[in-house]
Amino acid sequence: MAAVAVSDDVVSDDVVSDDVVSRFAGVLAASLDALGADGVAEVLASITVCRRVLDGREIACNRALDALADAGAGIDPDRVHAGVTGRSSAAAGRSMRRARAAVAAPSVVAGIEAGVLGGEHLDAFTDAVASLPDALRDRLRALEPELARLAIDGRWSVARFRDRLRAEVRRIEGDDGRARLARQRRDTGVRTWTDREGMWRIAGRFDPASAIVLQQRLAHQLEVRFRQARPPECPTDPLAGQDWLRAHALADLMAGLAGGVGQPEFIVVIDHDTLLHGRHDRSRVDCGAGLEVPVEELLALAGRARFIPVLLDADGVVVAQGRPVRTVGELLESIERPVVLDHGRARRHASRVQRRALRAMYRSCGVPGWEVSDGLCKGSGSVP
16 A cells, blocks of 8 residues: 655555554554553544555546546546445435545645544635636645645644635735625525425524524524423433424524524634724634634624623633623723633523633533534533
């Protein structure tokens, strides 16, 4: 199994091959019942490397099928893939599209073949390229070798790689995403239909600026539903039950039946300098749920919002949080009289001030590697 050089200190082909073979053998031979937590975690780490290498080989196989089809072999690559893997035609199509996109990302593919990056890193790069207008896409493709090197040398997670790609997309666009938001507003739409089981179904796409408000209203109504007595028809499975409650929360909003104590709020985390002077090299603008909205649009929303100062230390831990104020000029005065964040054992669920603090610390769930949005954690009533 040949490895492609991915950084200055990449190991040799033979060492990579021996390492992967050794990992495969170790995974198959591991007696999990005899291992402690560290041992099981090591097996999982080996599985991750093996899966990534296999992602690379699958990409190579799919590209070979395409090459054979182009050479007149009389085959349908997507059908061959679906037939031998047992996947659905849709899943086979996704795998083939990933392989075809790999042509524009050879350095990312090299990282996959070496077991350092995964197929999702390639998907992230492909999505970032597709988010740009046709005339600007080659500028991001030209950065692919350097971005791949940074991701490989830094062992970046998919989330971190996506963050860097978003930053590069904003830089290439040069307008803080305003043109992209205009395109997204044009692409907004909702479809409804009745399926074969007689269930009414709805699927929608909304631009990020609209979604900020919509998702928080839905999260608020989900919280209202969560705190009520569960009807007998609500599933007992926690995830299925949450989906059931969310569906009925949406129905409440559509029927004008939303209720509960307090008003829904949406939280945008933005650093003080960006708020006052616009984006800079170390800006933090976090709208949650992976949404990206131009600062100019956020400032327009801020005209109707309240400001909550949150002070973080160098490790990103909340040191103090002030009370909501109406103007930016009141922020410093508010932080001088911080709210109480430690409620001891007086509450079962996180309070609103605790959730605001968590939102400032984490863009999603606080559990490492768990990318569930903060809205879902709120709906469950849990504190990470």
